[in-house]
Amino acid sequence: MKEEVRVFAPATVANVAVGFDILGFAIGAPGDEVVARRSGAPGLRIVEVTGDGGKLPYVVEKNTAGFAAARFLEQLGETDVGIELEIHKRMPFGSGLGSSAASAAAGVMAVNALLGMPATKLESLHCAVLGEQIADGAYHADNVAPSLLGGIILIRSNEGLDVHSLPIPDELYAAVVYPHVSILTKDAREVLSPATTLRQSIQQCGNIAGLVVGLYESDYSLISRSLEDVIIEPQRSQLIPGFGEVKRAALAAGALGCSISGAGPSVFALCKGAACAQEAAKAMGAAFDRFDIPNDTYASPINREGAKVIASR
């Protein structure tokens, strides 16, 4: 029996240009860490939170990771077990990289691992989504599912968590840049028109279907042609200073496609090959530099593991 586990859950890119609310993938870094430790006193407690600038509550029912872990313990019928949680935020809030989703995924995974994995990751997903919901307001798995499960995840329907792992072509890499500007998820949602045209809807359907085929066939050219968001990006990109220039820089560096990560302000690119991803990340960072916007860049393969135990005793 384990006394303590430390879990890492990765940042994620949701929407992926053509899968608003229904598509996401995990990246190598950054990510959050949650420690779960057995305690003599029954019940779940949050005993330490770091890296949050004092913003996160210690109250289990108000904390993303705590709420998710508590619901998961209820699902297991293990509400009497004594567990202490430490939450170590290692990624920024409001970055568009699924910060709250990573905490929720890590919280559920830490408890699951501490108890010897009584549930599969998929069986624990619902609770992780509930955890993110208290931060985001919506029951959406497009960040939580890839953070927990890893890979590229299609959520056909969020309501029933109809989730599917898509194939990952061997040379598919991601580049991400997080510019230090603030966009609230709420504002990013409010800028979106609730209406689309039939023509846009047809184009988006063609592109997401094309993307899925491209992933199954490892057809990088098709993936590239399919990564064109005709609905969300034109509306949201106005919230990200320099977006047009950043996107042009990524494409000039050879990226297959480039769009907004989640609700932004982070921007992602998909690339064929590690070298291209590094070039694209560098180019996107340099473009934000030209707008005097401090930024962090990341380049990695698609993260296939999702939330995982990185230490235990």
Add this chain to the structure above:
Amino acid sequence: MKEEVRVFAPATVANVAVGFDILGFAIGAPGDEVVARRSGAPGLRIVEVTGDGGKLPYVVEKNTAGFAAARFLEQLGETDVGIELEIHKRMPFGSGLGSSAASAAAGVMAVNALLGMPATKLESLHCAVLGEQIADGAYHADNVAPSLLGGIILIRSNEGLDVHSLPIPDELYAAVVYPHVSILTKDAREVLSPATTLRQSIQQCGNIAGLVVGLYESDYSLISRSLEDVIIEPQRSQLIPGFGEVKRAALAAGALGCSISGAGPSVFALCKGAACAQEAAKAMGAAFDRFDIPNDTYASPINREGAKVIASR
């Protein structure tokens, strides 16, 4: 060198519930036949048209099959070769089963086969789409591509004919019922609102992506869950008397899903297994019978061959 070829091109189901304008598949029957025969006199002529009730023009440039064949000969640089065409309509106009598309596909394929296949089917597709365009008004490959190529075809973008053959699960069968009521494609288009909601668009994206995954994974349950059209069917089904009852009959017979074929009035169902498809076809026909609407029913595997030579000398 061949003197004469007779080509069959199958009927097709376009839209397939969740792929309006961008998805279609071919069925076993009905279909059109076109004969191409060498002639001493240079140029392309239509010498016989049957089964059309006198509706189709003999003027090459005004006839779907003729226009497509003429453009294809231009593409090949073979405008001087003497060719006579016979066009035998073996399927109804305005059925929603791609009648004009089958003629265009058969016309192009007949000329291609007569000349010894100087072009691949894919290379001839553009000309077949041009042929259907003179009947339908729009440059859409969702009937022509499956009629010519066979199988289940995704057209990511009609503009560039970015077409992709999707995998066909072994036990996937189609049932189709053609009720003898008249709907003009033009009317079926005019009933559609040019606007959709973002929510509908997201659902449709999730469903078409889910359908593609279901086809790749032979996941019949996922195929079934994905065959839900939240945009077109609710608007167009009002044009088809008894549609709700017909759909309920198909689902009660075990169909995976059921929706309108193309612009209607035909209705299709996808099924797991030949027996289920036969049951669904029968049940849909019986439902139209209860509305005193004469109808024809068809059940077949997905047609993998598309347009093909059925006789030659």
